[in-house]
Amino acid sequence: MGNTFGKIFTVTTFGESHGTAIGAVVDGCPAGIALNEADFLADMKRRRPGKALTTSRKERDDVTILSGVFEGKTLGTPIALLIQNKDQRPDDYANLKHIFRAGHGDFTYYAKYGHRDYRGGGRASGRETAARVAAGVIAKKILGELGITISAKISQIGNIRLIDKKSAEFAKKLLHKAKGEGFSVSSEVACRINGVKAGIGQPVFDKLNADLAKALMSIGGARFIKFDACSILAGISSGEEMRIIIAFKPPSSVGDVAKKGRHDPAIAPRAAVVAEAMAALTLTDHIFRDFSGRLDKLKKIW
Amino acid sequence: MGNTFGKIFTVTTFGESHGTAIGAVVDGCPAGIALNEADFLADMKRRRPGKALTTSRKERDDVTILSGVFEGKTLGTPIALLIQNKDQRPDDYANLKHIFRAGHGDFTYYAKYGHRDYRGGGRASGRETAARVAAGVIAKKILGELGITISAKISQIGNIRLIDKKSAEFAKKLLHKAKGEGFSVSSEVACRINGVKAGIGQPVFDKLNADLAKALMSIGGARFIKFDACSILAGISSGEEMRIIIAFKPPSSVGDVAKKGRHDPAIAPRAAVVAEAMAALTLTDHIFRDFSGRLDKLKKIW
Amino acid sequence: MGNTFGKIFTVTTFGESHGTAIGAVVDGCPAGIALNEADFLADMKRRRPGKALTTSRKERDDVTILSGVFEGKTLGTPIALLIQNKDQRPDDYANLKHIFRAGHGDFTYYAKYGHRDYRGGGRASGRETAARVAAGVIAKKILGELGITISAKISQIGNIRLIDKKSAEFAKKLLHKAKGEGFSVSSEVACRINGVKAGIGQPVFDKLNADLAKALMSIGGARFIKFDACSILAGISSGEEMRIIIAFKPPSSVGDVAKKGRHDPAIAPRAAVVAEAMAALTLTDHIFRDFSGRLDKLKKIW
């Protein structure tokens, strides 16, 4: 029951990294929003392993819409999204059957459930985030209709802060070196949100910053969430640009028994678009929750 | 956000009757339960249109497990179940594009969402219940491990109470006549639950009878829910056998503009297994919710 | 965790019948609604034991507003409502300490919790409904602003249907007789809801009729919920008047060991206003949940 996010605009994800498929069910999406399978390509590609900064594993993350869309527009009913798992090469992971990798969820999943999918992390794999990104595309479409934009970028690799072209070059070299030599580095993502009007957030527990913190901390490897002051006061948006930093630990699998697996030397390059997705899901849910806040709004649309 | 049922053991369903597929995501299922695709056959067949008592439409409701099961056992992670829609014959429904059928959800879906899937009812179709039945199979497996059995049967067709072979014969004839002549009749299902220990239910709003009433009233066409006294007191099970009657209105589509569609003269024949599923989902969720009720139980499994 | 009702507009109740106080916390009420303690008097009086039809116990159910209201208007923050328990006469119930009364929650509460408040039923007492009625007053105020009215009335006492003055006289006599002779009778309440526009309800599990069924079945002693067709189709309101029948079992305590307690010969007389409250809470929550259903509505109030 920990696989559903949101209260009004909800996302339920499923799928192990080396099972048949992963996916998401988005419930609470308004009707009448144009949506087709091509809308997912750009963000799915951003998450997909690229050239220098990310893994060489050739994932194909085409999103199939199973329900909730008719004649090119959302129906208001649940939107089921499916992403097939391809290129699984189970033999790469066969040696992991009897091993709990340090720094991974192997042991904790086993401690909790007593039965685990040892092939590449199962549900604890970074692959799970593909379903979040797909759901995030829908949230971003809704937010876009309201004039809200979300942008997350790599802001730090190891100790290198990415402030200009030069530092970006250094970071690129560091990642290459890390990949080649089998070590890994910490990294950070900076997320900016614009266009949210004043008044969004639900004190005292569901403060906008509290729910954003949860959303971002739920990304694998996140260790640290930091808000810049002023844009959220007492848990409610002030109308200013929001800036959030998410720090990730160095990924654990490089240079260990999983060497044959195809992993990344840093988390941020692929996590930026995941952070955008999680922020978008959180904001959409909160905006929908806000609409009952004032009687005059209620009357306007009754 | 109305497509998830349960608090701890949850089911999220999706899918329009004439879209690509329907399905369910079951979250909160304990790890270690044996489960394979053959487990679904019997209940899916009970729901499937048969010979005399139900429609002649040839649905195939094979359930595919997409996630949450590894080496034949549940992982504790979300179990995604997929049922393809086949034999869709969209032309049968083309004439419904501009018509709101009386007694159906056509108008209310349109009023709510402003955009609807007019092909055979979309999400409001009885086909949606196939996903419930599939999820119910998992709930019944869990309940079976605890010694709980649920059995729902047709108890009334029109005014004929099914008390013996003779009345069953009469009912069968009435259904044939109704199908042939294009009229429809009301019907009832009687559901019996055995093996629930005393102490299950969460006063004061989530009483066991209140949540069962919701679960059963959420089946399309249900109009009336009645509990026999004694087995649930103050919202909590007493340990006695539970008996519940669910009454259904006559289905609306026979003899109207949807004549070409393939519908049933009464709801109960196919709804009995759906009622079982909904009762099983409710009980499983409540049993899981109960385990924090007493400190001695907590300590026993900590 | 079964003491909160609703998803967006929520009510949490607390309190044992013979403890210090009972009360409710209403969360999700829009700001700017005029509210003061006198607003509660009429409904609390309707629930309070009166003359002929209900018990002679002299309860005082003044509602104190502890929070959520400032300068006569709601703040949008939680509204805490407190009702003191007076005239407790614990000696009346001392003899119940070691007895599980038949038909009450005494045994099931004990089975569940292993420790119970034996004084007059504790949380399972009908007194718990006073908190629901208080919360319902707030819901009705909101619904009133939207032009929605809810009216519940006794429709049957024993076998007497209340259709005119004459039958009402008969019923009155029956209740007097029952009270005098120490027996009790079944009863029904009919609830009518007007002014709900088409489009309210959340398929497929949170259908409006399903959630109303739960709400009404959660009232102590309810055994049977029946919807008239046409006003809710596929779980969504059609804009027509809604009519619902709630049937109650005969109350259990008359003529038994609790004779010294002051109880009613039928449930309906005091339950009508409780049914109104529960219907109002359900509708308010569903109306708030609906506002995210369509993009054009969202844009209108953004």
Next chain:
Amino acid sequence: MGNTFGKIFTVTTFGESHGTAIGAVVDGCPAGIALNEADFLADMKRRRPGKALTTSRKERDDVTILSGVFEGKTLGTPIALLIQNKDQRPDDYANLKHIFRAGHGDFTYYAKYGHRDYRGGGRASGRETAARVAAGVIAKKILGELGITISAKISQIGNIRLIDKKSAEFAKKLLHKAKGEGFSVSSEVACRINGVKAGIGQPVFDKLNADLAKALMSIGGARFIKFDACSILAGISSGEEMRIIIAFKPPSSVGDVAKKGRHDPAIAPRAAVVAEAMAALTLTDHIFRDFSGRLDKLKKIW
């Protein structure tokens, strides 16, 4: 609807800082736990303004138990806790009626609700946390029965890390100076949790670290949450000690128009016990949610 925390073990808080009272309703507490009003004294005192490190306002935070406890033990029913607001001196805040204080929730609450309690911050006041601390006492009692301890301490004041007696002395002086001169400083709390077995947490969204981040970020003034690695892997506890840092911004009210109000130069001194409470509420809820995770556990207590 943002005032309830938790899914199975839930806390709903209410109350404005200068209203009649604040309080909490705890639902889902197991029956049979010894609890009386004296149990709250120690933690309420820790939160109460003391001598040097905190404000001089003389709050009295006695907790009254209104329900859920009978003959000294919890009943399993909702526990309502009430804390009267005393010494309100509304004149202190009269000048704030037409002013939105910088860095406070004054503007955002107004933007959201259009009507606000301008007396001392209303619901956005730090006083709201008294209800959290009271609820936290109950959670700690439950955790104590399972051998779990939580301890939060001030770890930094301004730039001074509190590592020994000497640095503590420096910090004390800095706070005195800040109070005297009317400026304020940032601060940090370090929270340690011991005794949590491996296996607690609900991937993928309700990871234990994600829910702790939300819980701690919901404390007013929190800007930054950081987890030490190793104790939570893939969202599930590993059995190791957990260490979390919460950083707070400098409180906003010192030296501004609210000078006459009685506020603190740093947040951490009073927030440490609030952090403990929030961590305790989160853990209790997650432990209760875990008990359905494995079939063998279920069978053991059925």
